[in-house]
Amino acid sequence: MNVRLSWRTRVAIWGVAAVNALSRRLGRGAGTVAGGRVGLFLDPGLLKKLSRGRTIILVSGTNGKTTTSAMTRTGWGGDVAGNITGANMPEGHVAALCASSAPRAVLETDEAWLATVVQATSPAVVVLLNLSRDQLDRANEVRQMAQRWRECVDRDSFAGVVVANAADPLVVFASETARNIRWVDVPTTWRGDAASCPHCTRAIVFEATSWSCPCGFVKPIEVTAILSNVLELGGRSYSLDLALPGAFNEVNASLALTSLAELDIGVEEALIRIRTLTTVQGRYGLRRYGARTMRLLLAKNPAGTAALLESLEPGDDVWVAINAQIADGKDPSWLYDVPFELLAGRHVSCLGERRLDLATRLTYVDVPCDVIDDPDALREGGGDVTLVANYTAFREWMARTAPC
Numbered sequence: 198m199n200v201r202l203s204w205r206t207r208v209a210i211w212g213v214a215a216v217n218a219l220s221r222r223l224g225r226g227a228g229t230v231a232g233g234r235v236g237l238f239l240d241p242g243l244l245k246k247l248s249r250g251r252t253i254i255l256v257s258g259t260n261g262k263t264t265t266s267a268m269t270r271t272g273w274g275g276d277v278a279g280n281i282t283g284a285n286m287p288e289g290h291v292a293a294l295c296a297s298s299a300p301r302a303v304l305e306t307d308e309a310w311l312a313t314v315v316q317a318t319s320p321a322v323v324v325l326l327n328l329s330r331d332q333l334d335r336a337n338e339v340r341q342m343a344q345r346w347r348e349c350v351d352r353d354s355f356a357g358v359v360v361a362n363a364a365d366p367l368v369v370f371a372s373e374t375a376r377n378i379r380w381v382d383v384p385t386t387w388r389g390d391a392a393s394c395p396h397c398t399r400a401i402v403f404e405a406t407s408w409s410c411p412c413g414f415v416k417p418i419e420v421t422a423i424l425s426n427v428l429e430l431g432g433r434s435y436s437l438d439l440a441l442p443g444a445f446n447e448v449n450a451s452l453a454l455t456s457l458a459e460l461d462i463g464v465e466e467a468l469i470r471i472r473t474l475t476t477v478q479g480r481y482g483l484r485r486y487g488a489r490t491m492r493l494l495l496a497k498n499p500a501g502t503a504a505l506l507e508s509l510e511p512g513d514d515v516w517v518a519i520n521a522q523i524a525d526g527k528d529p530s531w532l533y534d535v536p537f538e539l540l541a542g543r544h545v546s547c548l549g550e551r552r553l554d555l556a557t558r559l560t561y562v563d564v565p566c567d568v569i570d571d572p573d574a575l576r577e578g579g580g581d582v583t584l585v586a587n588y589t590a591f592r593e594w595m596a597r598t599a600p601c
Contacts, residue, residue, distance in 0.1 A: 202246065209240035210247075213295040229280065233288025236295065244287050247294035248302075248318040251278075254456055255314060257306040257346075258326025258362075259339075260501040261449045264441070265326060266305040267477045268453035272467035273460075278302035283478060286310050287317070308342050312349035322456045323350060324360045326449070328367040329390040329500035330531065339367060339390050346371035360456045362448075363417045366391040366401055366408060379421040381455050383448040386507065387500040389534060424451040431458055435468055440475045443508035479591070484598035487576030491598060497525065497587045499534035505585055506539040513583045515540060516575070518548035518590035519555050525587045529554050538562045548572055549590045572597065 202210070217232030236243050256266045263283050270277045278297035280289045285305040294302060306314045308328070315323060325346065328339045350359050351374045361372040363380040367390065372378055384406075394401055394410035401410050409415040422430040428437060428451050435454075437447050450471055457467050476482030484491045492513075496502035509515065521529045529551045537559055545566040547556045552568050559566045569575060586594055 206240050206243060206246050209236040209243050210295050212236055212239050213243075213292055217292055229282050229284040229292040230286075230288045232295075233284070233291040236291045237287060244291050244294070244314070244317040247291065250300065251294075251318075252301045252460065253318050253320040254303045254322045254324065254460075255306045255311070255318065255320045256303065256324045256326070256453075256456075257308050257311045258324075258368075259308060259329045259331045259498065260504070261326045261445065262305045264446060264477045264480070265324065265449040265453050266303050267474060268450055268471045269324070269456060270303045271474055272453055272457050272471045273301060273303065273462060274466070274470055276301070280305055281478070287314060290314060290318070308346075312345055315349050315355060320357055322358045322360060322459050323355070324452050324456050325350075325362060325368050325372055326452060327362055327365045327385075327387075327500070328371070329387065329498060330534070331498040331526070340395060343367040343371045343395055347374060350375045352376035358456075358459045360421075360452055360459065362452065363420055364408075366414070366416075367395060369417060370395040370414070373417075379455055379459065380417040380419065381422045381424070381452050382417075382420040383424045383451055384444065385448075387503055389499060422451055422455045424448060428454065430455060430464055433464070435464060437468065438472060440472055441477070441481050442510075443504065445504040445508065446481075479595045483601040484595075485601055486582070486598045488579050489576075489582050490601060491582045491584055491594075493591065493594060493598070494583060494585045495588070495591045496585050499531050502535045502585065503539070506536065509539075509583055513581045514546070515543050516546040516548055516569075516582055516584045517555055518584060518586035518594060519551040520549045520587060520589045520593075521551050522589045524589050532558045537564055540564045546575065549586070 213232040213236035216235045220231045254269055256262050270279045276299040278293055278299040279302060280293040285307045290304050328343055330339060356376060358377045359372050359375040360379045362368045363382045364385040388403055394412060394414050396414045397412040399410055401408050407416050428435045437450055439446055439450060454464055454467055458464055479493055480495050484493055494505050496505050519529060521527050545559055545564055547566050547568050556566050556568045584594055
């Protein structure tokens with residue numbers, strides 16, 4: 198990145214590195230956010246300056262940002278900068294770009310910050326995954342978010358390429374006025390946040406593979422890529438064969454590959470690299486807990502949890518850990534929108550700060566469960582376990598378990 202930097206910017210970059218190194222040494226976190234805050238305080242235009250001369254892809258959405266970003270970085274190959282710790286606001290982006298001189302970057306971006314980051318980084322591609330309810334005690338309602346996205350990627354605001362999920366009406370609403378749009382048609386089962394039309398408020402009619410509103414708002418038909426058993430992209434068909442589990446990860450891969458194709462990256466070569474991913478920030482990976490082998494899954498809202506429950510392998514014990522700290526959202530009532538009836542026939546162990554709330558929810562759908570006050574009591578058992586946990590509970594279990 199051959200960009201001349203002012204003394205102020207150089208001091209800000211030094212401040213980012215110094216504060217983040219101190220944060221890691223003191224064990225106060227991953228060493229990303231604190232330094233980024235210092236850097237932006239010293240130079241508010243730091244993100245824009247660090248982005249100059251780089252080819253950047255932004256990935257945003259309620260679910261799948263971290264995994265899709267990891268797939269995109271891996272598929273791109275070579276030296277690619279990125280906020281791999283999941284710090285997805287400008288502070289984290291600044292830290293990621295300070296830490297690397299790579300001419301390419303993939304930045305996972307919080308939905309509420311997308312407009313700010315697009316303006317600062319001038320990305321070549323913006324990937325829009327989905328929109329659904331998430332942490333509504335402190336986040337915007339999804340219709341407001343869709344409107345903000347629409348203004349952000351409108352043809353008069355953004356000249357790059359938008360790669361968008363054609364199956365999500367809210368994403369289509371947000372993207373339909375973009376200058377350069379690439380629609381990706383993927384299967385979806387979650388429709389709970391797009392029941393009414395964002396244009397006229399009438400009920401959207403969902404069919405097996407399509408949706409429409411009487412006002413004329415319809416699912417796009419001129420799509421760039423189609424995922425139906427295999428990915429059809431650029432006139433060719435690709436069998437994904439991912440190591441990462443679940444149909445939702447095939448959706449993530451389809452959007453990642455479509456974005457890379459826009460930058461003339463060979464799809465076959467990118468897919469070979471993506472297939473090497475077996476875990477992303479501990480998610481989907483196998484861990485040891487006593488004599489047990491455990492797969493850890495992150496779930497933080499109704500749509501994401503539903504997708505994970507649909508992907509569970511038969512036979513495994515299921516543990517669900519729910520906290521309600523700031524990072525999780527302090528209101529756990531979202532549990533009542535999760536289709537926990539998908540756990541019928543299994544026995545569930547309820548863990549975390551809100552284990553009683555979870556057990557009550559499971560009782561309503563006749564799923565037998567135990568409330569576990571002391572997780573150490575589960576160490577002595579055997580067999581495979583799938584743990585579904587939200588943010589802070591996931592971190593706790595990462596610390597409690599060991600790699601296989």
